[in-house]
Amino acid sequence: MLAYAIRRIATLVPTLFVIITLSFLIIRLAPGGPFDEEQSLPPAIKANLDAAYGLDQPLARQYFRYLQNLARGDFGPSFKFRDVSVGELIAQGLPVSLTLGLGAILLAVVIGIPLGALAALRQNGVLDHGIRAIAVLGVALPSFVIGPVLALVFGLYLQWLPVAGWVSGAPEYLLLPVITLALPVVAYVARLTRASFLEVLRTNHVRTARAKGVGELRVIVRHALRPSVMPVISYLGPATAFVVTGSLVVETVFGLPGTGRYLVQGAINRDYSLVMGMIIVYGCITLLCNLTADLLYRWLDPRVRHE
Numbered sequence: 092m093l094a095y096a097i098r099r100i101a102t103l104v105p106t107l108f109v110i111i112t113l114s115f116l117i118i119r120l121a122p123g124g125p126f127d128e129e130q131s132l133p134p135a136i137k138a139n140l141d142a143a144y145g146l147d148q149p150l151a152r153q154y155f156r157y158l159q160n161l162a163r164g165d166f167g168p169s170f171k172f173r174d175v176s177v178g179e180l181i182a183q184g185l186p187v188s189l190t191l192g193l194g195a196i197l198l199a200v201v202i203g204i205p206l207g208a209l210a211a212l213r214q215n216g217v218l219d220h221g222i223r224a225i226a227v228l229g230v231a232l233p234s235f236v237i238g239p240v241l242a243l244v245f246g247l248y249l250q251w252l253p254v255a256g257w258v259s260g261a262p263e264y265l266l267l268p269v270i271t272l273a274l275p276v277v278a279y280v281a282r283l284t285r286a287s288f289l290e291v292l293r294t295n296h297v298r299t300a301r302a303k304g305v306g307e308l309r310v311i312v313r314h315a316l317r318p319s320v321m322p323v324i325s326y327l328g329p330a331t332a333f334v335v336t337g338s339l340v341v342e343t344v345f346g347l348p349g350t351g352r353y354l355v356q357g358a359i360n361r362d363y364s365l366v367m368g369m370i371i372v373y374g375c376i377t378l379l380c381n382l383t384a385d386l387l388y389r390w391l392d393p394r395v396r397h398e
Contacts, residue, residue: 096386103378110374111161111367115154118363144170152307153270157367166371167364171356175299177368183370184350187257188342191349192335194269196327199276204320208311214289222281229278238271254322255346268345272338276330280323287319321388328384332377 141147145156156194160167166177245267246254253264291297292315300310339351348367357365 095389099382099385106267106378107374107398111371114367114370115157118366125281166368169365170362171360176359177364180365181350181368181372187347188335188338188349190353191265191268191272191338191347193275194265195273195334196331198269198273199280203277203280204284204323206351207281208288210285211288218235226281229274234271235340235344237274238341241267241271257347259266268341268347272334272341276334279326283322283326284319287322290313291315291319324384324387329383332380335376336373
């Protein structure tokens, strides 16, 4: 297991290097620059700004200089947010996005797996049809519809929870955003669990356990649950990365100071350093989530062999 984990971690380094290189080249070779919208700037001042940020140097030199700074943990200064480094912006917004995303994934697992198992155990019954209908609704409704509806009902009408904003250490401000972000994942997890449970319940080892007189609860927990969650584990790797890095809409609806807005603002403003910093952070999160899913998959099923 340890050797496999080391090999998988070793493959992350060249993958991340490719992500950094391609992102750098695409951003720098695209038409325009961070100071092109400053129409009032005289050419001399614009040239001084390019020189100050190293934009007047050859592209290869800019690239190697960026790698050198990145090796020291320096993402560089932001071109649009004055007197603030990209690292400081990421440090401000990333904890909020991570808390929001990981909370949504945890809620999805806690709710989705039991719902999927119940639907499979009551196949074609009223409970099964109800859970499947809710799952379809959760997949079909986008977050920019679910979020305002939840804010309207629980924030304005019932006044149980705050509608928007962020106060550090106050979990009530995260409850509605987490539910909004978790609902589509709950739907996918429930559907995957149901389909996998139905398949596992028809396998020979489950039939044998029942034929030996093993109790139904023990059959489900000991013989059916572990192999049934394997597809869910495979899905949760990219799903966690998507939820953590793709919560821009939810952060905007509920006014949360996450990192999603920095990526959009950086792309609009052609803020090279900010966009690169966000891409690297999101790339690392995606690679780590997939690595975690692979390790969990191998731990749950030792029979799996990876070349």
